[in-house]
Amino acid sequence: MAEETPAPKKERVKKKYPMPEQDPKERIHNFNEVPLGQDAETVIKEAERCLQCKRSEKRKICVDGCPVGIDIPAFIRKVKEGDFEGGIKIIKQYNALPAVCGRVCPYENQCEGYCVVGKLKENQPVGIGRMERFLADWEREKGMAKPELPPRKGKKVAVVGAGPAGLTVASDLAKRGYDVTIFEALHAPGGVLIYGIPEFRLPKAIVWAEVEYIRSLGVKLVFDAVVGKTIKMQEIAQEFDAIFVGTGAGLPKWMNIPGENLNGILSANEFLTRTNLMKSYMFPEFDTPNRIGMRVATIGGGNVAMDCARTALRLGAEESWIIYRRSDAELPARREEVHHAKEEGVKFQLLTAPVKYTGDETGYVKKMECCKMRLGEPDASGRCRPIVCEGENFVLDVDIVNIAIGQSPNPIVPQTTPELKTTRWGTIVVDEWQRTSMKGVFAAGDIATGDATVILAMGGGKKAAEGIDRYLSQNEPWPAKEVFDKISSH
Amino acid sequence: MYKVVEKRDLAPGIHLLEIEAPMIAQRAKAGQFIMLMIDDKGERIPLTMADWNPKKGTVTIIALEAGKTTMKLGTVKKGDELRSIVGPLGIETHTQDLGTVACVGGGIGIALMYPTVRAMKQAGNKVLSIMGARTKDLLILEKEITEYSDEVHICTDDGSKGHHGFVSDILKKMLDEKRPIDVVYAVGPIIMMKVIADLTRSYGVKTIVSLNPIMVDGTGMCGSCRVNIDGKTKFGCVDGPDFDGHKVDFQLLIARNKRYLAEEKTAVEKFKKEVA
Ligand SMILES: Cc1cc2nc3c(=O)[nH]c(=O)nc-3n(C[C@H](O)[C@H](O)[C@H](O)COP(=O)(O)OP(=O)(O)OC[C@H]3O[C@@H](n4cnc5c(N)ncnc54)[C@H](O)[C@@H]3O)c2cc1C
Ligand SMILES: Cc1cc2nc3c(=O)[nH]c(=O)nc-3n(C[C@H](O)[C@H](O)[C@H](O)COP(=O)(O)OP(=O)(O)OC[C@H]3O[C@@H](n4cnc5c(N)ncnc54)[C@H](O)[C@@H]3O)c2cc1C
Ligand code: FES
Numbered sequence: 001m002a003e004e005t006p007a008p009k010k011e012r013v014k015k016k017y018p019m020p021e022q023d024p025k026e027r028i029h030n031f032n033e034v035p036l037g038q039d040a041e042t043v044i045k046e047a048e049r050c051l052q053c054k055r056s057e058k059r060k061i062c063v064d065g066c067p068v069g070i071d072i073p074a075f076i077r078k079v080k081e082g083d084f085e086g087g088i089k090i091i092k093q094y095n096a097l098p099a100v101c102g103r104v105c106p107y108e109n110q111c112e113g114y115c116v117v118g119k120l121k122e123n124q125p126v127g128i129g130r131m132e133r134f135l136a137d138w139e140r141e142k143g144m145a146k147p148e149l150p151p152r153k154g155k156k157v158a159v160v161g162a163g164p165a166g167l168t169v170a171s172d173l174a175k176r177g178y179d180v181t182i183f184e185a186l187h188a189p190g191g192v193l194i195y196g197i198p199e200f201r202l203p204k205a206i207v208w209a210e211v212e213y214i215r216s217l218g219v220k221l222v223f224d225a226v227v228g229k230t231i232k233m234q235e236i237a238q239e240f241d242a243i244f245v246g247t248g249a250g251l252p253k254w255m256n257i258p259g260e261n262l263n264g265i266l267s268a269n270e271f272l273t274r275t276n277l278m279k280s281y282m283f284p285e286f287d288t289p290n291r292i293g294m295r296v297a298t299i300g301g302g303n304v305a306m307d308c309a310r311t312a313l314r315l316g317a318e319e320s321w322i323i324y325r326r327s328d329a330e331l332p333a334r335r336e337e338v339h340h341a342k343e344e345g346v347k348f349q350l351l352t353a354p355v356k357y358t359g360d361e362t363g364y365v366k367k368m369e370c371c372k373m374r375l376g377e378p379d380a381s382g383r384c385r386p387i388v389c390e391g392e393n394f395v396l397d398v399d400i401v402n403i404a405i406g407q408s409p410n411p412i413v414p415q416t417t418p419e420l421k422t423t424r425w426g427t428i429v430v431d432e433w434q435r436t437s438m439k440g441v442f443a444a445g446d447i448a449t450g451d452a453t454v455i456l457a458m459g460g461g462k463k464a465a466e467g468i469d470r471y472l473s474q475n476e477p478w479p480a481k482e483v484f485d486k487i488s489s490h
Numbered sequence: 491m492y493k494v495v496e497k498r499d500l501a502p503g504i505h506l507l508e509i510e511a512p513m514i515a516q517r518a519k520a521g522q523f524i525m526l527m528i529d530d531k532g533e534r535i536p537l538t539m540a541d542w543n544p545k546k547g548t549v550t551i552i553a554l555e556a557g558k559t560t561m562k563l564g565t566v567k568k569g570d571e572l573r574s575i576v577g578p579l580g581i582e583t584h585t586q587d588l589g590t591v592a593c594v595g596g597g598i599g600i601a602l603m604y605p606t607v608r609a610m611k612q613a614g615n616k617v618l619s620i621m622g623a624r625t626k627d628l629l630i631l632e633k634e635i636t637e638y639s640d641e642v643h644i645c646t647d648d649g650s651k652g653h654h655g656f657v658s659d660i661l662k663k664m665l666d667e668k669r670p671i672d673v674v675y676a677v678g679p680i681i682m683m684k685v686i687a688d689l690t691r692s693y694g695v696k697t698i699v700s701l702n703p704i705m706v707d708g709t710g711m712c713g714s715c716r717v718n719i720d721g722k723t724k725f726g727c728v729d730g731p732d733f734d735g736h737k738v739d740f741q742l743l744i745a746r747n748k749r750y751l752a753e754e755k756t757a758v759e760k761f762k763k764e765v766a
Contacts, residue, residue: 185709187527187534187574224576226709230513250711254723261716261723261742263749270712278533278706284760287533287558288706289753363745412709412728 013049014120016127017042024343028313031199031281034340035103040084043134047079050126053116062128065114068459070094072111072128079131088135095132096168097458099140099206100193102133104303105455106334140206144213153177155472158240160227160413163191164454165246165445167214168461169468174217176469183225183236185412188277191248193454195277196269198307200314201337204276228416233441242440242468245420245428246461249446251408255299259357260403264291264365268304268404275311290315293400297321297368299354300404301330306337308402309346320346321396325353325373325386351375351386355393357401368398407451421484425450429488433467434460437484442467491571495548500630503555504598505564506540512547514539514577520609521583521700521732524549525708527574528562535559536705536727538602539578540631549577552601552630558757565765579708580731583698585613589672592618592664593639594657594686597628599678602700604631606675611638618671619643620660622678626651658685665693673698676735680744687735697735701726704747718742 020036021027027034038046052073053061062072071090078087091098107129112118118125157173159166162184170180188194190207215221225231227247236243252267254260271290274280278288296312298305301324312320322341324331327350331338342348349370356369372392375384409426421429421437427450428436428443436443444460446452470476496508514524518539525534541550553560566572583606591610595603600621611617619639623629624647636642643660644652653660657678664671676686677700690697703715703726715726718739724730 185576186707187576224574225513226576226579229579229709230517230577252711252713254713256723261718261746263746267713270706270714273706273712279531283753284757286531287757289750289757291749291753362748363742410711 012123013045014123016049016124016130017046019127019130024340024345027200028310028344031314033203034200037137038130038134040082040134040138043079043131044082046127046131047076049117050076050080051117052077059116060114062111062115062126065110065112066094067110067453067455068094068462070111075135076126076128076131079135084135084138087131088139091132091135094462095455095458096171096462097164097210097454098132099136100164100202100210101455101458102129102136103202103206104197104334105129106453108335110455140209144209146213146216147175149175149217150177152179153472155179155242156181156240157242157244157468157472158183158236159244159246160233160236161185161191161246161248161445161447162189162211162221163246163248163445163457164193165248165447165457165461165464166191166244167210168458169244169246169444169465170219171214171217172462172465173468174214174219176465178468178472179218181220181222181240183222183227183231185224185226185247186277187223189221189223192250195273196304196307198272198276198311200310201307226412228412233413233417233420233438237438237440241472242442244461244464244468245413245436245441245443245447246445246457247410247413247447248457249407249451250410251426252403253406253408254403255354255405257354257356259359259365262357262359262365263363264293264359264399265357265401265403268298268300268308268402269407271308271402272304272311275315281315291400292316293398294318295321295396295398296400296402297323297354297396297398298402298404299323300406301326302332302404302406303334303337304407305402305404306333306341306346308404310341310344312400312402313344313346317400322346322348323352323354323370324348324350326383327351327375330383349396353386353388354401365398365401368396368401369393370396407446409447409450413447421481421488423488429484431479431483431487433470434464435467435471435479437481439478440471491573492575494566494568494570494572496550497566497568499564500552501628503564504552504601504628504630505555505560506550506552507563507566508548508550509572509575510547511549511575511577514575515542515544515547515549518542518549518578519582520585520605522578522580523708523731524551524575524577525579525705526551526572528559528566529573532562532573533559534574534576534706534708536579536702536708538605538700540601540604549575552598554598554601557754558761561758561761576708579727581729583609583675583700583732585609585615588613588615590616590618590670592620592661592671592674594620594661594674594676594678596622596657596678596682597624599676599682599700600630600635602677603675604635606677607635608638610675616640618664618669620645620657622646622657624648656685657682658689661686662689665690665695671695674735676700680740680747683735683738684740687738687740691736698732699735699738700731701733701738701743702731702747703743704749716746
């Protein structure tokens with residue numbers, strides 16, 4: 001990317017200072033991170049673009065777009081002064097995983113989407129996400145200071161699931177003096193951060209560092225513990241004073257169209273878990289295989305789909321397609337992911353949906369029949385409803401297809417814990433304090449909201465930690481069953 | 491980490507490992523399995539629990555060398571530690587009030603059938619066990635299975651012990667003799683389970699098979715283990731591994747289990763070079 005010439009004094013710099021990135025031609029042959037990070041000087045200059053807007057009834061600013069309400073103008077002020085320590089301290093009051101969120105948050109709809117500078121003609125918003133990332137990386141590289149822990153309260157909290165929601169709850173409660181134990185089904189912590197989001201977008205070393213920090217607060221991690229199978233919620237409830245459930249949305253959705261079980265058709269979860277968690281991209285050094293496709297199609301238009309399409313290229317695909325039923329404007333993925341995918345040569349077959357797969361004699365998928373779509377009236381989600389254009393079907397040659405059309409809540413905990421009320425979508429019903437219909441049990445993250453974002457999972461986790469602290473320190477009665485019936489009927 | 495407290499070879503290429511896993515040992519039920527990962531670079535593979543000891547806090551698995559991971563399990567020694575064991579997974583085998591059950595196990599299926607035979611007997615059923623292997627050296631657990639069976643029938647492909655032929659021959663004979671059999675439980679190579687299911691279909695005898703699709707997480711998160719039952723997609727790991735044999739699309743299972751043949755060959759060749 002071309003360097004911009006610094007603006008003359010007093011004149012505002014209209015564009016974000018560029019983020020150095022790996023060249024697209026090079027990066028499709030490796031799993032290294034794509035954005036390389038900015039230096040301190042650049043970040044300070046970026047901070048100078050901020051107008052330090054005041055929030056008011058009439059004017060919405062960056063903070064209004066942040067799901068956890070980080071005091072963004074305050075941390076930018078610190079950056080501008082070159083006080084990085086002060087900056088990261090402010091962020092960490094609100095966000096336990098800044099190095100993660102600084103990479104994967106959909107800022108364009110959140111803080112940066114509300115940025116007043118971004119609303120000025122020809123201007124881009126202030127690069128808030130990049131600044132968050134810089135501060136978190138700066139802190140990690142210098143070594144994270146362990147906060148002073150208050151005296152132990154002698155109360156035990158169990159956290160089920162080591163995704164962003166669970167990790168946030170664990171860290172917040174450990175800092176408040178609780179003894180926290182995390183039960184995680186997989187053999188590694190991080191949830192989607194470790195098994196789903198690829199290395200080139202979120203280096204796993206960052207997730208490890210965050211987990212090490214949480215461990216340094218005295219949090220215990222028990223792996224290989226599938227709650228509901230290895231140990232039941234009711235058993236945990238006997239040993240712990242409160243339980244947090246953050247088991248996420250990991251159940252793959254299917255389209256249920258002919259040929260979907262052919263070899264070579266995978267859920268995005270399987271494709272990404274093989275690649276990221278099991279490191280099949282280093283096969284045979286690592287034992288888990290992943291079939292390499294030359295013509296890969298990924299169904300869906302979200303972050304998960306972009307991750308699949310870009311991973312396929314890195315595994316050696318000659319062509320990688322995104323098949324999405326709406327148009328470019330409706331792609332739910334972060335804009336940066338779409339941009340990166342296009343730069344890398346991912347082809348977008350928009351307004352298209354598969355209707356049928358056919359395979360060869362070995363049971364491997366060979367062809368995908370698609371129908372064309374057009375956009376109709378907006379539906380309940382506010383997006384235009386895709387409508388099939390009859391008689392315009394066409395066929396694509398494919399050898400790997402990834403289905404990335406969303407995940408449902410993980411069913412094991414609710415299925416084995418009848419006390420937990422769920423909605424008809426399978427999410428656990430919670431009230432404003434993240435309390436569930438089972439006394440002493442709280443839930444947040446994708447298991448409570450359906451598949452969403454890291455920052456929302458974390459925000460929910462923060463609220464739950466506060467709720468648990470209140471529950472264990474005040475003698476408030478638990479809401480009655482009817483309260484949850486009412487919430488779920490809304 | 492999970493310590494191996496016992497390691498024995500039951501036959502050439504068939505390894506028994508008793509492993510410390512107290513939480514799993516407390517809850518294990520017949521027909522359930524674990525996901526096992528030997529080390530950081532290893533694959534997660536499903537293995538049925540052949541036995542478990544809640545007091546000692548151990549589970550026992552019996553693995554037949556099929557590829558890299560099971561071969562590597564053969565090189566694990568007593569005292570070694572394994573990276574990850576998750577369980578107990580899958581739905582336990584239904585054993586209550588069945589009546590007379592014919593348990594049919596072929597090859598490594600004999601090891602998988604043993605806990606079921608025991609549970610069937612302990613639940614008060616009459617158990618007729620039919621076990622078959624290529625040759626007599628591979629007939630494992632004969633003593634243990636006999637202990638919990640009302641009858642034991644043995645066969646080998648090469649005639650070195652028992653009936654010279656297949657387990658399906660013995661079952662067919664029983665059915666032709668109109669012996670009262672309420673349920674057939676079959677476990678072993680896919681093709682064996684298919685033959686048994688095809689056989690019992692014509693006699694109208696309910697048949698349960700234990701399927702072995704390729705798995706990754708074993709907890710319902712990926713769909714690698716998809717099987718087709720009565721036209722519907724199910725996950726082998728959470729909806730199974732036991733299914734109604736008359737409703738299984740065996741052709742699909744056979745095709746899906748060949749998904750990684752080329753990669754499996756590469757892994758075995760690399761492993762052989764490393765140990766040589
Ligand atoms: C490929 C992919 C890309 C994404 N990209 C982005 C992005 O760019 N930006 C963004 O903001 N969001 C993104 N998301 C969404 C985001 O990752 C999730 O919203 C977030 O991780 C939810 O956090 P969570 O803690 O609720 O659940 P998860 O991260 O799903 O963690 C749940 C944890 O619970 C464990 N668990 C499940 N069941 C049990 C059980 N019975 N017992 C014990 N443990 C259990 C799981 O193994 C897992 O570790 C992406 C998701 C995917 C899949
Ligand atoms: C529920 C269940 C219970 C099982 N119980 C036992 C048991 O008690 N003893 C035993 O010896 N075997 C058992 N198996 C089969 C065992 O998991 C495979 O033999 C093993 O995974 C092969 O791994 P490998 O690396 O040695 O061989 P590979 O070279 O990887 O594979 C050899 C063949 O094994 C099958 N296979 C490969 N990977 C997997 C996988 N991850 N999951 C399932 N099958 C796979 C494929 O058909 C493949 O062609 C069970 C399988 C399932 C699903
Ligand atoms: S093994 Fe992943 S869903 Fe069954």
